[in-house]
Amino acid sequence: MRKLLRVFFLFIVLVACNNASDKSMNSSVSLVDSIQSSTNHYCYENAAGTDSVSLHIDLVGTDVSGELLYAIRGKDRNEGSVHGEWFGDTLLLDYMYQSEGSLSSRQVVFLKQDSLLVEGYGASEEIEGKLRFVNRAELSFGQGIRLKEVSCEALLMASSPAASTAPIQVEQGSEGLYKYKWELKELKGESIDEAKRPQFALLLMPGQPGHVSGKGGCNRISGSFELNGTNGLKFGAIASTKMACPDMEQEAIFLKSLSEVNQWKIVNNELHLMLNGSSIAIFQAVTGKK
Numbered sequence: 001m002r003k004l005l006r007v008f009f010l011f012i013v014l015v016a017c018n019n020a021s022d023k024s025m026n027s028s029v030s031l032v033d034s035i036q037s038s039t040n041h042y043c044y045e046n047a048a049g050t051d052s053v054s055l056h057i058d059l060v061g062t063d064v065s066g067e068l069l070y071a072i073r074g075k076d077r078n079e080g081s082v083h084g085e086w087f088g089d090t091l092l093l094d095y096m097y098q099s100e101g102s103l104s105s106r107q108v109v110f111l112k113q114d115s116l117l118v119e120g121y122g123a124s125e126e127i128e129g130k131l132r133f134v135n136r137a138e139l140s141f142g143q144g145i146r147l148k149e150v151s152c153e154a155l156l157m158a159s160s161p162a163a164s165t166a167p168i169q170v171e172q173g174s175e176g177l178y179k180y181k182w183e184l185k186e187l188k189g190e191s192i193d194e195a196k197r198p199q200f201a202l203l204l205m206p207g208q209p210g211h212v213s214g215k216g217g218c219n220r221i222s223g224s225f226e227l228n229g230t231n232g233l234k235f236g237a238i239a240s241t242k243m244a245c246p247d248m249e250q251e252a253i254f255l256k257s258l259s260e261v262n263q264w265k266i267v268n269n270e271l272h273l274m275l276n277g278s279s280i281a282i283f284q285a286v287t288g289k290k
Contacts, residue, residue: 044147081205106131119144182283218245
């Protein structure tokens, strides 16, 4: 009888250990799934081809985040983050961008017509430092810039690493976080090859929570973050597209590193993302692509 009880007890212990192992494995799988979750990524470029205008967005439900670039002849170049929503066939975005070293924010709007996005225009007013449309019902789309949908994979593979610009002077305060694009310079103590740095980039947009978008090496990424106190920073779940590239290991390390961050600081034009005071990722401030 005692022998039978010992066998039964051993069986219970083995089952409990297997369950614990399964839970640990499921937890790890869940972390990977939270990182690699977004397939609703769309890319658009100027259909006319005369000026460089591009929009890259991630769509989760009706929530939209991404990046927008205007490089129009005769006007100041500007590039930054967007966040907003789809309302039927209308895409309404808050656009935070830097132009000539100055941080600005305004609303932009596009009307979807088949595979095109047509930019709308209308009277705007400044509210709490942001330009917003006075009356969305009076927006005009007839003469707006027309963006055509293009392959995100082709755009990413065709982007030139040499397009990165020289470093610029960055403020030490939190506004410096939002004013510039950040390209990865060092990860887990290992220097990133200069040619690869533009493929690991972050653009941060303020808010509660804030929004982050950029590149993870192969895939485009987007998600949220929160600032805490003087130098606390925590990223939420980071979604990415699902393109397959020859070397995915470094991207996996990069995304995992973002999930570990709990602090930040800016020193000598570099953004340090830290875990308990130790830098795990260092980024260089750049003005964006040319």
